[in-house]
Structures are given as structure tokens and as C-alpha cells.
Amino acid sequence: MTVTRPVLRREGVTRNGRPYAIRPSQDADAPGLAGLIDAVAGEGELIAAVPGELDTIEQSARLVSIVLEGGLTLTLEVDGVPAGHVMVQRRAGRHYAHVGEIAILVSNAQRGSGLGRILMEMAIDWGRAVGLAKISLRVFPDNTRAIALYRSLGFEEEGLARREVRMPGGDRDMLLMGLALGGPDVTGGPAILRNE
Numbered sequence: 001m002t003v004t005r006p007v008l009r010r011e012g013v014t015r016n017g018r019p020y021a022i023r024p025s026q027d028a029d030a031p032g033l034a035g036l037i038d039a040v041a042g043e044g045e046l047i048a049a050v051p052g053e054l055d056t057i058e059q060s061a062r063l064v065s066i067v068l069e070g071g072l073t074l075t076l077e078v079d080g081v082p083a084g085h086v087m088v089q090r091r092a093g094r095h096y097a098h099v100g101e102i103a104i105l106v107s108n109a110q111r112g113s114g115l116g117r118i119l120m121e122m123a124i125d126w127g128r129a130v131g132l133a134k135i136s137l138r139v140f141p142d143n144t145r146a147i148a149l150y151r152s153l154g155f156e157e158e159g160l161a162r163r164e165v166r167m168p169g170g171d172r173d174m175l176l177m178g179l180a181l182g183g184p185d186v187t188g189g190p191a192i193l194r195n196e
């Protein structure tokens with residue numbers, strides 16, 4: 001099977017004139033990404049995390065395991081500092097391996113500049129190139145900004161998982177969304193394309 005190689009690197013200038021780069025994550029990104037997750041977690045219940053939860057070693061292990069499992073992890077830097085992240089985790093097991101689970105965040109300071117959309121589009125292109133049939137995600141139902149982005153990219157709502165996430169304020173529902181990539185039905189699992 002011929003696999004079209006997706007673009008995993010991109011550089012440009014943000015709407016407010018700052019240079020940005022998107023590239024496969026490296027181990028050295030772990031402290032910056034752990035700090036970014038902390039900052040976003042501290043904004044309230046936008047993501048299923050609380051500040052201080054993930055230290056650098058855990059973040060580093062997480063990045064490595066996503067890649068080892070055949071997934072994708074891209075870091076967005078603005079002015080050379082980690083300002084965003086998108087990852088696609090491969091589902092494990094023969095009957096689930098056609099689905100990738102996507103998660104994204106962009107630092108508060110850089111939102112609304114189109115960078116979230118670019119990260120999502122790069123991850124979706126990668127999913128298509130490696131033969132995933134579907135990308136799915138979970139989002140808090142009141143995260144209107146994220147849901148607007150997902151809908152505009154073609155994600156459809158698939159249901160509500162009730163009391164799915166344990167947060168400090170109580171158990172929260174999660175909206176399930178999915179994007180069909182229209183790839184072939186794959187037997188034996190999708191192709192593996194390495195981060196590079």
C-alpha cells in the first residue's frame with residue numbers, strides 16, 4: 001500500500017507577529033509541556049487534569065509511550081517556547097486499532113490565532129496517512145470553544161458518557177465526538193508511520 005507522507009513540521013508567524021513552529025515532540029519538551037498542562041488545568045475544567053498532577057518524568061514517559069504505541073505527538077512552539085500540543089493515541093487491540101484518540105491544547109496566550117485548527121488538521125492528515133478509519137475525542141460538554149473547532153472540522157457528536165471523569169468538584173460527563181476518515185476497512189491494523 002502506498003502511504004502519502006503527512007507533513008509533521010510547519011513554521012510560520014502568528015496573527016500577532018510571533019514566529020511559531022510545529023514539530024514532532026521531543027523528550028526535551030516534557031518540562032515545558034508539563035507546565036503548559038498545569039497552566040491549562042489551572043484555568044478551570046477545560047481538560048481532565050488538575051494542576052501539579054503530571055511531573056516532568058511522567059510527561060516524558062507519556063510522550064515516549066504514545067510514540068511507541070504508534071501514535072502521534074506534535075509540539076507547538078511560539079518564540080521557541082512550548083505553547084501547544086496535539087496527540088493521537090492508537091487504541092490497543094485488533095478490533096479497536098482503526099481508531100485514534102485525539103487530544104489538544106493551546107496556551108491561553110496563543111488561542112484564537114488559528115494554531116489549534118492547524119494542529120488538528122495536521123493530526124487528522126497524519127491519521128489519514130497511517131490508515132486510521134476514525135478519530136475520536138472526549139470533551140467537557142460546556143467547552144464551547146473546543147466543540148466549535150471540532151464541529152468545524154467535521155467531528156460529529158456521538159453521545160454523552162455520564163459521570164465519566166472524576167474532577168475535584170465532582171464527577172463530570174464527557175461528550176464523545178468522532179470523525180470518520182473514510183479509509184479502507186483494514187485487516188491486520190493500520191500502517192505504522194514513525195514520528196520523525
Ligand SMILES: CC(C)(COP(=O)(O)OP(=O)(O)OC[C@H]1O[C@@H](n2cnc3c(N)ncnc32)[C@H](O)[C@@H]1OP(=O)(O)O)[C@@H](O)C(=O)NCCC(=O)NCCS
Nearest residue numbers: 046104105106111112113114115116117139145146148149
Ligand atoms: C480548543 C483549543 C485547542 C482551540 O485552539 P485555538 O488555537 O484557540 O483555536 P483556533 O484559533 O484555531 O480557532 C479554531 C476555531 O475555534 C473556535 N473558536 C476560537 N475561538 C473561539 C471562541 N472564543 N469562542 C468560540 N469558538 C471559538 C472557532 O470555531 C474557530 O474557528 P475559526 O478558525 O473559523 O475562527 C484551545 O482553545 C485550547 O487549548 N483550549 C483549552 C484546552 C482545551 O479546551 N482543550 C480541548 C479539550 S477537549
